[in-house]
Amino acid sequence: MQILKGAPVAAAIRDEIKKELEGCETKPCLAIVRVGEKQEDLSYERSALKRMSGVGIETKLFVFPADISMDDFSAEFAAINDDPTIDGILLFRPLPAQLNESQIVESIAPEKDVDGISSAALGKLFSGDKHAFAPCTAQAVMEIIHFYGIEPQGKRAVVLGRSLVVGKPLSMLLLNENATVTICHSRTASLPEVCREADILVTAIGKAKWVDERFVSEKTIVIDVGINVDENGMLCGDVNFGQIEDKVFMATPVPGGVGAVTTAVLAKHVLEAAKGRRALNSKGGKNGLSAD
Amino acid sequence: MQILKGAPVAAAIRDEIKKELEGCETKPCLAIVRVGEKQEDLSYERSALKRMSGVGIETKLFVFPADISMDDFSAEFAAINDDPTIDGILLFRPLPAQLNESQIVESIAPEKDVDGISSAALGKLFSGDKHAFAPCTAQAVMEIIHFYGIEPQGKRAVVLGRSLVVGKPLSMLLLNENATVTICHSRTASLPEVCREADILVTAIGKAKWVDERFVSEKTIVIDVGINVDENGMLCGDVNFGQIEDKVFMATPVPGGVGAVTTAVLAKHVLEAAKGRRALNSKGGKNGLSAD
Numbered sequence: 074m075q076i077l078k079g080a081p082v083a084a085a086i087r088d089e090i091k092k093e094l095e096g097c098e099t100k101p102c103l104a105i106v107r108v109g110e111k112q113e114d115l116s117y118e119r120s121a122l123k124r125m126s127g128v129g130i131e132t133k134l135f136v137f138p139a140d141i142s143m144d145d146f147s148a149e150f151a152a153i154n155d156d157p158t159i160d161g162i163l164l165f166r167p168l169p170a171q172l173n174e175s176q177i178v179e180s181i182a183p184e185k186d187v188d189g190i191s192s193a194a195l196g197k198l199f200s201g202d203k204h205a206f207a208p209c210t211a212q213a214v215m216e217i218i219h220f221y222g223i224e225p226q227g228k229r230a231v232v233l234g235r236s237l238v239v240g241k242p243l244s245m246l247l248l249n250e251n252a253t254v255t256i257c258h259s260r261t262a263s264l265p266e267v268c269r270e271a272d273i274l275v276t277a278i279g280k281a282k283w284v285d286e287r288f289v290s291e292k293t294i295v296i297d298v299g300i301n302v303d304e305n306g307m308l309c310g311d312v313n314f315g316q317i318e319d320k321v322f323m324a325t326p327v328p329g330g331v332g333a334v335t336t337a338v339l340a341k342h343v344l345e346a347a348k349g350r351r352a353l354n355s356k357g358g359k360n361g362l363s364a365d
Numbered sequence: 366m367q368i369l370k371g372a373p374v375a376a377a378i379r380d381e382i383k384k385e386l387e388g389c390e391t392k393p394c395l396a397i398v399r400v401g402e403k404q405e406d407l408s409y410e411r412s413a414l415k416r417m418s419g420v421g422i423e424t425k426l427f428v429f430p431a432d433i434s435m436d437d438f439s440a441e442f443a444a445i446n447d448d449p450t451i452d453g454i455l456l457f458r459p460l461p462a463q464l465n466e467s468q469i470v471e472s473i474a475p476e477k478d479v480d481g482i483s484s485a486a487l488g489k490l491f492s493g494d495k496h497a498f499a500p501c502t503a504q505a506v507m508e509i510i511h512f513y514g515i516e517p518q519g520k521r522a523v524v525l526g527r528s529l530v531v532g533k534p535l536s537m538l539l540l541n542e543n544a545t546v547t548i549c550h551s552r553t554a555s556l557p558e559v560c561r562e563a564d565i566l567v568t569a570i571g572k573a574k575w576v577d578e579r580f581v582s583e584k585t586i587v588i589d590v591g592i593n594v595d596e597n598g599m600l601c602g603d604v605n606f607g608q609i610e611d612k613v614f615m616a617t618p619v620p621g622g623v624g625a626v627t628t629a630v631l632a633k634h635v636l637e638a639a640k641g642r643r644a645l646n647s648k649g650g651k652n653g654l655s656a657d
Contacts, residue, residue: 191488192485192488192489192491192492192494193484193485193488194488195488195491195492196483196484196485196486196487196488196489196491197484197488198491199484199487199488199490199491199529199533200484200487200529201529202484226552227552227553227554228554229554229559235540237491237492237493241491241537241540244548245491245533248527248533248548248550251550251552253547253548253549253550253552253553253554253559254547254548255545255546255547255548256536256540256545256546256547257545258540258543258545260518260519260543260545261519261545262519262520262521262545267521267545
């Protein structure tokens with residue numbers, strides 16, 4: 074079995090970005106918007122800040138108290154949206170209950186929506202628009218598939234989970250590359266049998282070690298998007314890796330698989346957003362980034 | 366085998382609408398926008414005009430010459446969009462080459478997009494928003510499924526075709542009702558085998574009588590969305606009906622199946638659009654329609 078590690082995939086993406094940004098006077102800029110001090114947000118934030126700086130992307134961190142009112146947060150978010158020096162926005166969710174999350178999400182400027190959270194971005198993705206920003210985690214799965222030379226066309230892909238962050242957008246990305254896509258979920262009958270049909274099985278259900286040997290065959294390429302904590306407090310995926318590792322064709326580990334690629338994709342999207350925006354804002358400059 | 370005719374489905378939808386509009390002073394109004402004189406547009410238009418009038422929905426017909434310029438058409442379309450007496454817009458496509466179809470489609474007022482053509486409408490559908498207007502043909506398939514008491518939950522649905530008019534939106538509608546959905550297309554390997562797994566098989570590929578007995582089993586419910594012309598000049602579906610009719614559980618005929626339900630769905634969407642809009646425009650009135 075081949076282990077599909079995320080690190081070399083992320084490194085290759087970051088190298089591309091660094092090369093493209095070499096010699097640029099103006100750097101792309103990502104706004105990170107956090108409400109409150111949730112542990113998981115802080116952890117992802119640290120990783121994102123480090124990764125952006127490593128490739129030459131600037132960041133602006135906006136932190137608001139957990140009890141901020143909707144009026145105040147709307148005004149702050151609108152200002153970030155309108156700030157011409159910001160190319161992309163990463164908004165940590167879920168937001169606290171007093172904030173109307175769907176209203177905030179729909180207000181994000183489409184050209185800055187680098188994590189593909191608005192229904193406008195999802196609509197473009199659904200329409201097969203190649204310029205749509207897919208949610209970073211869904212795109213990270215595709216980056217792994219491409220890096221390891223896996224050809225989706227003609228393959229059967231089974232996506233376990235139908236969230237808007239992974240399952241549904243990833244199904245569209247796989248469909249755009251001509252896979253035959255099956256979307257499974259908690260109400261699917263005979264789930265192990267359906268999953269076993271897959272050439273590419275993507276698990277995104279958030280249940281620790283839930284997917285076992287009954288779900289796979291010797292041809293299966295397993296991409297595990299789950300990030301869970303097991304009974305011993307250790308990070309683990311949706312897949313019982315120990316049980317499937319000798320029985321499948323390829324598999325991503327957790328940690329060190331999809332999760333390792335997400336911030337690289339985020340950086341790539343910020344660069345693309347900057348190129349799109351600066352090209353609109355200025356006619357000069359070699360690549361539209363040097364002449365803001 | 367049970368034949369799933371469209372006529373009783375459409376009649377039930379129309380009866381609901383008539384009942385709801387009884388005694389309303391103001392009627393919902395559909396704008397039909399046609400560029401040129403294409404035979405298929407004219408045929409659908411005649412049917413739509415008759416059906417709307419039959420349920421008490423008003424229509425305004427806007428016909429433009431096939432060589433209208435983009436500037437002129439944009440201005441005309443904007444006026445239709447802004448006309449407060451119009452609740453829904455049906456735009457015949459494809460538009461002639463000199464018109465930027467995607468720009469026109471994206472300009473349609475979301476609340477009037479009763480055929481779900483804009484990426485905003487598709488994004489809402491993709492997000493699982495129950496208030497999204499699905500494309501009428503995709504919704505017509507769901508109406509047939511509901512009318513005949515077919516329960517999608519836990520069933521395997523295979524959708525053959527991935528267009529934005531039928532295949533993709535219908536996949537989302539089936540997923541919303543907890544079917545396990547597989548999306549197939551021209552690049553799918555072993556297409557007959559994949560289709561034979563279906564409890565519900567929806568064909569939307571536009572190839573006359575292309576789906577034969579190899580694609581079905583005795584449990585298959587076949588919903589044929591295709592409208593094609595066969596070698597004898599007769600209307601037919603994507604399915605070779607004669608070959609499968611003794612071998613499946615249920616099937617829709619062509620003509621007289623899905624196609625017979627589409628304009629009833631259109632009328633239903635116009636009514637919903639009117640209720641949404643008038644409720645916004647006026648605080649008074651029993652159901653928001655009587656007080657415009």
